[in-house]
Amino acid sequence: MSKQLTAAVIGLGSMGWGAAVSLVRAGITTHGVDIREDVLTQFSSEGGVSFTSVAEACETADVVFIFVVNGPQTEDVMFGAGNAVASAKPGTVFISCVTMEPSRATDLAARAEAAGMLAIDGPVSGGSAKAQSGELTIMAAGRAEAFDAAQPYLDAVAAKVYRLGDVAGKGSQMKMINQLLAGVHIAAAAEAMTLSAKIGLDLGVVHEVIQECAGNSWMFGNRGQHMVDGDYTPHSAVDIFVKDLGIVADEAEDHPVPLSHTALNLFKETSDAGMGREDDAAVAKLLASKSGIKLPGMV
């Protein structure tokens, strides 16, 4: 009889939740940690094992997935208040799925390895639906030993794992490039949709036609639908792109990234206008307000 696999998932937001229930579905004992009691209750009812203490959740885990919001929170989980690395068994694989500065990802992995752990820098893409179905894309870097140990766990949560090198940081670099494009494309979709509304085109028709044309993007298809429907329920919030395009702007240093800066300013303005926790498609509402027009869902 094979050994029972045990994972911990720190942070049960939309992506972490999806990964956690995918692990449960794969028959893996899954320890879930979140600060929200209702989420933990829900996770227990889905067959997970709920914890309020990061350290306790990590004690018996073979693999720890971290799905918190940003780099500082990840550091706190691993080495600060969470104390995950100190409480885990030697050789536990820490997989950071958080979007953070590549330099920080390199540093956190090195510190985990120095403490006897294995580490994978593994930011994800795919959105909450793909997380829920265990079909994430992971942009991953780390030593072969870490990938070998984590294989069945990665299989449970991901449709595709790109191995981008042996050194942590390469995964976060790729994710940063993805976020640059994703953020600019959301803002471009907002610009296109609001200009369409201004000149009297039907937004549903624009959304249909452009998807068959060279102007299409994954984000135009996905977030464009939110704009057509006037539905700003946060799948991914405006403030996420304030953070992620901020990372692009910082890490680019003197490399010119004028579109990233322009999009970052739009997300900041949208957040400053009180929409930071709405869906990132809300950048369209900011542009509509500036132009004096109404999109679906605007009162």
Next chain:
Amino acid sequence: MSKQLTAAVIGLGSMGWGAAVSLVRAGITTHGVDIREDVLTQFSSEGGVSFTSVAEACETADVVFIFVVNGPQTEDVMFGAGNAVASAKPGTVFISCVTMEPSRATDLAARAEAAGMLAIDGPVSGGSAKAQSGELTIMAAGRAEAFDAAQPYLDAVAAKVYRLGDVAGKGSQMKMINQLLAGVHIAAAAEAMTLSAKIGLDLGVVHEVIQECAGNSWMFGNRGQHMVDGDYTPHSAVDIFVKDLGIVADEAEDHPVPLSHTALNLFKETSDAGMGREDDAAVAKLLASKSGIKLPGMV
């Protein structure tokens, strides 16, 4: 025996050429007009009938496709030196496939109709490969009578014809929205690829991974490949986007389009640096130069 169909195609650039050979392939007598002798010789060898005079090419045509560079050239073909409308039979369908200001498209169609012609405002998308295979997407507007008369000709050149209304101008509006997105996405791809090069990611791997992630766009897939290959053979030139994003900036008036402006400035700078006739992916070379890095194909 059914009547032999006859079309004229004015302008045998990459898109016009593709449409013209698709018409020939469909068994339609096709009159091609271009100012380049070698292109006309080639067209004759493909089974087309070559003309140097627009007016003569249009005299016996049932449908006239216009594939010149911009609005002023279209006006010149129809009502100026080309004299196409005056020389055509009453009821000939003029299909403008040119990207131009929507207001101009409305005006030219109205003048053609006043002269006894039918008119379709029908800009295209799909690139030269789709043009060549007769699988263009056409964003079309015009009266039902015009579409009825042009049906077999549209079938020969297009996989999909979107009917966007009875009034010319709606097709050009949709094309303008497509060009806004396409232009911003090309510039974003350039920003992403050059930043990738700067931080030491393999461009081929970036191109592969991002296409599976939420940062993907049609342009990232297509023009990104040009950047990976260092191949700036013009499929569509930098100067086309100087024109098309210029139309966006003008027609938007006081509607905010900050990303379009940022991308337009990059295309202008690229053109000013002597790359106006290179592939529009050359905007990546501009950013690389500013950053002091070399992309494939840069000496």
